[in-house]
Amino acid sequence: MTSQTLNTPTAEQIRRAPKVLLHDHLDGGLRPGTIIELARETGYEALPETEPDKLGIWFREAADSGSLERYLETFAHTCAVMQTREALFRVAAECAEDLAEDGVVYAEVRYAPEQHLEAGLSLEEVVEAVNAGFREGERLARESGHRIRVGALLTAMRHAARSLEIAELANRYRDMGVVGFDIAGAEAGFPPTRHLDAFEYLKRENNHFTIHAGEAFGLPSIWQALQWCGADRLGHGVRIIDDITVAEDGSVSLGRLAAYVRDKRIPLELCPTSNLQTGAAASYAEHPIGLLRRLHFRATVNTDNRLMSGTSMSREFELLTETFGYTLEDMQWFTVNAMKSAFIPFDERLAMISDVIKPGYAELKSEWLFRQTATTSDSSFGES
Template structure:
């Protein structure tokens, strides 16, 4: 036994990680945005060099407003309208996650936003899944094993959620493991999409809902009480139903229900600061929720906009709250327990990949 490795970004990159909340259109390489814009004739990018474009995305996302944050996706979605664009972005997404030590990923995107070049919804999903598969094979060729699945997202301000839910069920045997709704929360409650959620429950399909990021506790309550969400996308404002920060903290009815039912929270620390859901990383309720034994998970949300990775998110939490290897392992196992793949596969990744990987780091 040599003892645990020091907890720094380099060592964290070696740790096996699982991400449940990563947006495909929020994780492009700046160089890829430029290349695809040139190839498809998109001429509305704000700057024309890789470094400047990466900096622009980060600066534009740091507005403190979810609505302004979402405006940055106009550019990434615009270059993902062709088979070549979807394929390349999906392929590179897998390579980038694997290079960061991610061994399991659920990557989500909204097919309805990729139809302007004439593709059908089914074709959008098919081309994306091919990209994921080829990215997985490319990562394996370099000795990096990763399992990537897909969530199909419906935009909460639109009226296609039932159609996207049916699409998710149609592809459920081809690595589409669940459904999601996303977009601006204010004015677009999840209960507007009850027919989609009722259909999914009838089909025994799993789904998560973006809730408690910008609108607060009422959004979370609707997501679980009316819609039956299996997980909460962000869910950070569950803290509004908790009084106190110590061992004597008091949970309200909604917070108590979420904890008792072990409903996973897909927390995205950097993104939550950028959108104004929390004031700063040190103010993030992640640590309070972890100490109160909510099922917290660490996620990237949008790697391009937040200029981040899973390793960087974990490193920031280590710096902010003093976590050790055992904590990072617990958060990773939380994610795998909450994944939308079958139980035996979840167990295999936990027992054969995550626990042995952390054992090496802990020493």
């Protein structure tokens, strides 16, 4: 066994490692079987497949197709079955359970309340159903021996005109399970500056918000999100790489925007598999996360849409470990970055880092050292 193999966490260790997730869409993470059951209950007949395995494959293939129309169609199906209180409660509870089973100890899950009103629910009823579902999922996770805390991010759609209304909604529920605000949707043609009134309101209320920026549209989107809107974090932000130059001799120089992002410790909600699907990166090896890690940006690892990407936090870390040779130390670095960047109070973030994350990784590192010692002993015995 090589030192590289010894230094690499196993898939089982990656799954058990405490992980923090900041960028995950509720309508992008449903279980295929749940979609089928909810469609049957609500009379929705437009699903492309009615067997869970085949439906899961359809979602992944549609997301991988390179067709924006097919990619958007995937969300039409998930949102269509999330229009009742019971459905929202179930999906939220299962989301918390699934993340906890994957070793996630803290998650911020986002959704757009305005997309769940077709059956007559009010915005408030949507938020209360999802919040209740998250609490139920946390309870069920505890019964299964897992620990997780889930906060909600309320998202406004960039192409719509309800961002101030959703921001006010997020502020009303900020002490009842909602931890912040987001805008999502197509970047090109719908700059964040269209929603300045919402961001100005949130800043006056000392509330937190992230903005989807720097995935499809590039540096102007990042600049606007930070300098005009005042975002606390960047949803994706992967295109900050366009402001970083790597010379032939390997030397690196940062443009002023990239330097600002690094110096100000602005969190980047990177989603490697999703970024490949949307064309923001050509391969895992070419994903900017490798360089951003080396340059000590506040990089975090996320899932984006677990159903469409066929992924989980463990799978993302497995892929990064295989690609960049990341160790448990690297995993802890990404995880602490994410926890530092969460939208909950400082003392609660510190407690999660000190009481959950660091002890969890310390235990896994002890296992690694034991494994290394045992392997070295076996090797020495064989050579004697």
